[in-house]
Amino acid sequence: MVSDAQLTQTIQSLKDPEIGRNFGELEMLKGVRRSGEVVSVQIELPTPAYPGRERISGAISAAVKQSDPGVGQVDVEFSAVVRGAMSGxxxxxxxxxxxxxxxxxxxxxxxxxxxxxxxxxxxxxxxxxxxxxxxxxxxxxxxxxxxxxxxxxxxxxxxxxxxxxxxxxxxxxxxxxxxxxxxxxxxxxxxxxxxxxxxxxxxxxxxxxxxxxxxxxxxxxxxxxxxxxxxxxxxxxxxxxxxxxxxxxxxxxxxxxxxxxxxxxxxxxxxxxxxxxxxxxxxxxxxxxxxxxxxxxxxxxxxxxxxxxxxxxxxxxxxxxxxxxxxxxxxxxxxxxxxxxxxxxxxxxxxxxxx
The missing domain is CATH 3.40.50.300 (P-loop containing nucleotide triphosphate hydrolases)
Structure with a gap:
């Protein structure tokens, strides 16, 4: 069985499909938790207006299952916090x-x-x-x-x-x-x-x-x-x-x-x-x-x-x-x-x- 730490490393190395940098660099991965054959992943998006979230879900699910064939289900949960320069x-x-x-x-x-x-x-x-x-x-x-x-x-x-x-x-x-x-x-x-x-x-x-x-x-x-x-x-x-x-x-x-x-x-x-x-x-x-x-x-x-x-x-x-x-x-x-x-x-x- 692949550990949570190894799953975290696998997901962090994936590239975000919109921004083109990996989740680790973007600090978008907020948590990985495994319970039996189910893996739960928390992703924090840089804006609620992020398009095509299913692409992230699909990429993470495929990478996790490839890393550990014993995983039967991958649940990706999204939150969003708008980032900005607070220019005013x-x-x-x-x-x-x-x-x-x-x-x-x-x-x-x-x-x-x-x-x-x-x-x-x-x-x-x-x-x-x-x-x-x-x-x-x-x-x-x-x-x-x-x-x-x-x-x-x-x-x-x-x-x-x-x-x-x-x-x-x-x-x-x-x-x-x-x-x-x-x-x-x-x-x-x-x-x-x-x-x-x-x-x-x-x-x-x-x-x-x-x-x-x-x-x-x-x-x-x-x-x-x-x-x-x-x-x-x-x-x-x-x-x-x-x-x-x-x-x-x-x-x-x-x-x-x-x-x-x-x-x-x-x-x-x-x-x-x-x-x-x-x-x-x-x-x-x-x-x-x-x-x-x-x-x-x-x-x-x-x-x-x-x-x-x-x-x-x-x-x-x-x-x-x-x-x-x-x-x-x-x-x-x-x-x-x-x-x-x-x-x-x-x-x-x-x-x-x-x-």
Whole structure:
């Protein structure tokens, strides 16, 4: 009979199918227990959005049974703990990963992708916040069907000081803040850079977000002050670029990627929105391959998405019977895994010996 220690070594040497490093290096194996012919294995995933868990189960089961033919059954149990850099510590922002969603131009569905990304990660079991940083054209409140105004709450700091914070709106368990909650429906925002900087800083610093696995930030179209502000104040986990398949949209998406690179925000990848007969298919995937960045998935052009967005029912896209659920969740999984790969595959800094 093979010992638990030997089984542990066998499993630790297996490569994770998504990240490409073994379970021992990734510290994902949390326990191995044998009871007669049954072996129980505990695996801790780096995000609840991990796709294709059955591949891990199958690989572990095959390796254990090959190592010890006397094993009749292998039970693989999964847990998940989101890993992240906690980049908002200087603001008191307790978000493990902050993700910017941008585009080089308007009209490509950036806010729709940002909102569905937030709802999708929440559907997969994550704690998520959504910050609408499109100050000039805040559309998130309409898409989620929420008109209530954020309230002010008093909270106690660690030092015992009582301060006032903004309580974000809760929509189906998603925490949301937007300039749209503070404006009249027909009111325009005419601000220069300093006022934009202050508003974004308040959304980050003065909002009582609580503990978040992911904070999704919907950027305004184009390249400008807000992206620069975020790059200077937060260590973002990365940016998602949204575009449509046609060449004219891809030209502007490339500019957005260039902007993120210049301000040192990692590009997690490209999402192709509105894929189909009208705008074509595959343009974003080809551009991603050309630029050597990940392609996160495509979202087919679907009247149902537009209808639900107009009706303030974006969250209903994740109902079991909705045809858009699968491609949306695929994009969410890919975004989460790109962050996990950056954290887990990045080479560790050497330890310096102090003489």
């Amino acid at each position: 510590g200087s603001f008191g922002l307790r978000a493990k990963n902050v993700i910017a969603v941008g585009s080089g131009k308007g009209g490509v569905g950036k806010s729709t992708v940002a909102t569905t990304l937030a709802y999708g990660l929440k559907t997969l079991g994550c704690q998520v916040g959504l910050m609408d940083a499109d100050v000039y054209g805040p559309s998130v409140p309409h898409m989620i069907g929420s008109t209530e105004r954020p309230s002010a709450v008093k909270v106690m700091t660690k030092s015992g000081e009582e301060i006032e914070r903004i309580q974000p709106v809760s929509s189906d368990g998603l925490k949301v803040i937007s300039m749209g909650y503070f404006l009249k429906p027909d009111q325009a925002v005419i601000w220069r850079g300093p006022l934009l900087h202050r508003a974004i800083t308040q959304f980050l610093k003065d909002t009582d977000w609580g503990e978040l696995d992911y904070l999704i930030i919907d950027l305004p179209p184009g390249t400008g002050d807000i992206s620069l502000t975020l790059s200077q104040t937060l260590g973002l986990a990365g940016a998602v670029v949204v575009c449509t398949p046609q060449q004219v949209a891809l030209l502007d998406a490339v500019k957005a990627i260039s902007m993120f690179n210049q301000v040192k925000i990692p590009v997690l990848g490209i999402v192709e929105n509105m894929t189909g007969e009208i705008f074509g298919r595959g343009g974003a995937k080809s551009k991603a391959e050309e630029l050597h960045i990940p392609f996160l998935g495509e979202l087919p052009i679907d009247a149902g998405i537009r209808i639900r967005g107009d009706a303030g029912q974006i969250s209903s896209l994740f109902s079991e019977e909705n045809p858009s659920r699968k491609p949306l969740l695929h994009i969410c999984e890919q975004v989460a895994m790109q962050i996990a790969k950056q954290l887990l595959v990045a080479p560790k800094m050497p330890t310096l010996e102090i003489l």
